[in-house]
Amino acid sequence: MSGSMTIGPDRWLAATLLVFLLAGCGTKQVLVQSEFPPPVMNKLPLTIGVWYDEEFANHEFFDEAAGRAETSWLVNTGQAQVQLWDTLLKGMFRDVVYMNGKPGPGQMNPVVDAVLLPAVDELQYAIPAHTNVKVYEIWMRYRLQLVTTGGAPIADWTMPAYGKTPTAFMQSDEGAVRLAAIVALRDAGAHFASTFTSIPDVAQWLASLPRAGDAARRRVQP
């Protein structure tokens, strides 16, 4: 037995309208992906270890809609975070080594001068519908820890990063938030690269290094 079903134009129209209505109710998802340029700077003569914990490597931000008129947002930055910090650290230090596990007593890890543990403490976003300003904004606060391979703290500090992008013709909210997040990530890299050696505890640690301290101080940017 064979047969065919014909759907009339009125049903197509109704289905199309339903799709548009439902589209307004869903969560807006943004997957941030980008290539980041390596930093152009004199490398510090250090072997730095890096450990990305699960939360950082899969970092996502979810903002649930407060009312029916609003939309929920899910911004996934984990992949881009790892991409940025990999590129940044390889451009800043002589050697970068990935740790086998989170540094701590009893944890077997390669020998390095110090291990950096980046984490995203907080992420906020703003879109023109919230602020009446024609820019999309992303603000992040990082918590950065520099520790020994045994897990002893060397330095612990927070670092803000900010990115914004203007509204543009035919640009979706998701596209604009993605661009703002990329600008914020670039800003994070710029902030870290330009201030790392002047963090008081880091400067003190660099000065205490017997073999690399003097060279590092000579080569840091002003």
Add this chain to the structure above:
Amino acid sequence: MSLQRLAIAACLLPGLVACVNSTVDQMVFNTPGAGIGDASVVILGRRHASDYETEPEFIRCVGNHISSRDKSIGVVGEQEFLDALYPWFEPRTAPLRPADLERLLEHRDVARAFTTMQTRYMIWIDGSTVRNDSAGSMTCGIGPGGAGCFGFGTWSNDANYEATIWDFSKRAEVGRISTTASGQSYMPAVVVPIPIIAPVQGTACDSIGDQLLEFLSAEY
């Protein structure tokens, strides 16, 4: 009116543009008499303000305006330049005064990148185009017999940009150009909306581009 005339009218109407008023102020300290030769120029947007952002497409427009009218002038793309010198020209780290360039050149690789690009002039553009004073209303409907709109809308756009020219070799500011442009756009709708747009940003781009050409080009 015949169908043919209606079709001709429909084709011509989108080509309508509204008027734009534009003013340019120029303050130049030291113009290169014979142009910039083989050197290149980079045009960058200032992005420090919290409530607006110099549009990347405006920066591209000015760059295209210059390179299309004088093909001997090499214009380095903004993103290409920012990537090649990351992280020193991000909003957080960008030099605010020509003297700050000296500090950047202490980095061996930064100095090498500048030499490779042969950048003679760095032009910073700061400003934006904003929409003001919207008025009117328009209603659109869709039914089994078709769709259409009826109403009238109008709005004004204001563009305000300032370009600051730095001579990279002298580490000095050598010129400053500012332009303002404003225009009123209209959108009447009788079944079909007919946009009569004032090309405010485009006019500002042409104005600032022409002035920069007078500065940079030996032919203008």
